[in-house]
Amino acid sequence: MDKYDFNAIEKKWQKYWEENKTFHAEIDKSKPKFYALIEFPYPSGQGLHAGHPRPYTAMDIIARKRRMQGYNVLFPIGWDAFGLPTENFAIQNKIHPKTVTKNNVAKFTQQCKSFGWSFDWEREIDTTDPNYYKWTQWLFLQFFKAGLAYKKEMAVNWCTMCKVVLANEEVVSGACERCHGEVVRKVKSQWMLKITEFAQELIDGLEDVDYPDRIVHSQINWIGKSTGAEVDFATTVGDNDVLRVYTTRPDTLFGSTYMVIAPEHPYVEKWADKLSNIDEIRDYAAKAARKSDFERSEIAKEKSGVKLIGVSAVNPATGKEIPIFVSDYVLTGYGTGAIMAVPGHDQRDWEFAKKFGLPIIEVVKGGDIEKEAYELDTDEGVMVNSGFLNNLGVPEAKVKITQWLSENKLGEKKTNYKLRDWVFSRQRYWGEPIPVVFCESCAESPRSDGVRPEALGWIAVPESELPLMLPEVENYMPTDNGESPLSTLESFINTTCPVCGGPAKRETDTMPQWAGSSWYYLRYADPHNDKEFISNEALEYWLPVDWYNGGMEHTTLHLLYSRFWHKFLFGIDKVNTPEPYLKRTAHGMILGEDGEKMSKSRGNTVDPNVLVAQSGADSVRLYEMFIGDFEKTATWNTQGIKGCKRFLDRVWALGDMLVDGDEFSEKLAGSIHRTIKKVGEDIEELKFNTAIAAMMALANEIYAAGEINRAELRTLLVLLSPFAPHLASEMFESFGFGLVHEQEWADFDPELCTFDEVEIVLQINGRIKDRIVVRSGADRNTLLAAAKANDIINAAIAGKEIVKEIIVTDKLVNIVVK
């Protein structure tokens, strides 16, 4: 046979698949459907990196196997193309982001095709295409109309030198990544989406889907449900100015010796004239404003704060007057922006109390509050120093104090979520324009036509006017006042109000990149529909997604956002299932050869396309799957490809050892059935590495046997075809077996998977003494008798008392002696 010319073979089959639209899927109700989804790539300028082929090849293997199992498979691809890197690249290189995107998409397309992934290219989508973002805007309007989009003052990162709003990622230890200028937090009015309204549903829905535990945990944690109570503390200002706090530990109320409010708490300014040290407090608040929530809540840092002089509060349980502080470890975004501090039982409070010399009272027995706060997550502990709660256990105390608060109108039971609403505005050019206008006259004359109070004056662009096109401009540079680049375009801003017909101004912020990726899986099912975002027919046939694989880094944001959108759409009857993804798995990242995350600056990136040119797509595909446990981080090693290339060469050369035969030979039948079982099961469990190892082992065995018959080769190629589709297709065809992708997946006979004989380990006290071979499935008595007939075992037990005999079929005999 000729040498394995991967270049020619791979080009040939890629052309064949493209011309024949082999992997194009249409609705076909005679077949079960299977919707396989990968996270669509962000088309960056560098092209595919070594991390892309891992999840894509994995899902391609599953998709190809499912087709051979008789499923109608939808395996789509598209581009998540809006976003910051493209915009920054465009600004730096003075190329329009649209052009940058076009070039990058072309590069990605060519590279994806060279890997032979069985994507349905007829369904390609691009989030920056007006035909796509028309529906992203339409979906936003549904949120808006449902009252789930609202405006709120939120802090953004503001670089004082570049005068632009920065993403968190662009802020490096308090300074601008590019110019190293000082970054402050600037308050801006922003569009928000009320994901918090779905907090409980997002938790509950996790019970109906097949996600790994680690993903379920991180979602639940992110949502951060807690139950506790809201408690009102009277203040010395008067009855109207009670300070409301949220606590998960109402049982510790008697131990609250001071209060802390966030520096941004509205009472600071409200009480300004009563506070003799207001300047100091304002100064502190200004400093806190520069820090991110992340920096502020770090437990390791030195606690800071300022006592309010002039106003104090009253602990409702003890009746004692207690001081109020501002401190940046209390955040406005969570709870009420104020806490009751219980230094005996909260470590942050304890540190704060130590620093400011505040009393620390033990109210739950069990720890040593001289040394540290006694925090407990179990429900152990007995109440002390707590009046009517004394001697109760913590759970009882919680119930009793909550009742007492409620009876005395001082507070009530409350469930809280850490989850915050989604900041949906970006002051950037390269995103979907938010399709609303502001009408001053409508804002001034309140109407009763459905405009919600929080959106007063904000009017939806009529759906018939979508898409609201991103204006094609020369200047997409950021403005120096923090507004979106669109704000400088008079022709864009000025419009008429769809309600009153008067002059109105368009919203100039754009949507975050998350918007387009929150619903793309729906569009894939019906990508060319210009009447609806998806047709009912496509929805009912293709949805939900059967298997979605993506990175762990997306499990709290993207995955939660898209579940949120889906749940909203389910609520308004636009989709037919409560969850978008039936099964979600996550791959591990690929690190550079030095064990560090691959990045340009570290210089440890690997260009997979160079490797495809050198060793062929099949070899690179195989290596990416062989590199290690799919769900774990893996370190790249270019040398490793060699072993995979060698294996494919050996498979190719099997053609020289081919003999006739319609059935498996006696010599290989057992091994082949076992390999069929192993490969099939391993693919379902994402254990691609061991599936490949099993095929390598079979190939080694065939080489040792010296020949392979047609039935055996045919089966081996079927098993290998999802992994190395080009080589398998070519060999299949050249030996007259037909088209491999049209074959049925291989079956195994469980009876032929067993071994006739097995090796049994003989142990004394758990230590291996000898090994014997017995027929497989031998019963306990037989095994024990065989063990006792063994000389080494006999010698070891002679004169000793047998305490225990452990016999495990097909594994071992362990005799415990004294």
Added chain:
RNA sequence: GCCGCUGUGGUGGAAUGGCAGACACAAAGGACUUAAAAUCCUUCGCACGAAAGUGUGUACCGGUUCAAGUCCGGUCAGCGGCACCA
């Protein structure tokens, strides 16, 4: 700091609580070759030993068990996420 994950030969990694190191890479020795590449064969955790073998070994400390890489408690180290990177 919080949440999630990981730690096994020179390297990547295998191992339903039951033979640690499958399958590969690298390395060393050999065959073929004028030579090189490719290919094929052999060796390959560590210590002692010529060998047979004996002991030891899965980050560290402790526990459960007849039996622990695997389960439990603690420690250390690394990785990912932390809400405007995607």
